[in-house]
Amino acid sequence: MDEALDQDALRAYFGDAYPQVSQFAAELASQGEVRGMIGPREIDKIWERHILNSAAIVQFLPAQGTFVDIGSGAGLPGLVIAAMRPAASLVLIEPMERRCIWLVEMVETLGLTNVEVKRGRAEEFHDAFEADVVTSRAVAALEKLARWSLPLLAPGGELVILKGRSVAAEIEPARKVLKKFKMSEPEILEAATLPGLESTTVLRSRRKG
């Protein structure tokens, strides 16, 4: 439960990103349910379940570059990454209009200057641009996600995705597409945030140049 979290520890963890990230948490708490972004039972778990879970991926991301977050939904992890990686350029791809409207509002409200929201399915942007990193959380199983994500990745770029604990079982079905895009053997990484909180799982793979 968020009420057990130490605000000083959160402030120290997020550093310069804390004002934007805490404002995002407050917007999700006040409007997230009515706007259909999060479920009613998640209001008192926004920091732990959403903000910190999203932030866990950031330790595996470079300081700068073009990052694409697929299926951003309410802005998870895309808006959290944007706040924590101000030198990177974020593209958030989301097909649902209602969610895109929310994302654009949040970019303005939080004063983020490094985010572009693109409405559509990831597959619709395959020939539009190339990214240094493609991220996602809770969008699809790896095989499908790889088909949607890897054509967006520049040679040398990385797929870095938040996944459930059973991600290892998703690798075999995805072998063919991973091979087609010359991806390195996926690494499964434990991503810790604050002491005492459960870590999350990140899958990372690099597209060979």
Ligand SMILES: C[S@@+](CC[C@H](N)C(=O)[O-])C[C@H]1O[C@@H](n2cnc3c(N)ncnc32)[C@H](O)[C@@H]1O
């Ligand atoms: C379960 S939600 C997860 C949202 C957010 N990433 C999170 O962790 O809270 C999945 C999101 O993926 C989006 N989505 C589904 N298919 C997609 C596709 N082909 N390309 C991009 N986004 C897609 C949906 O509209 C939805 O917002």
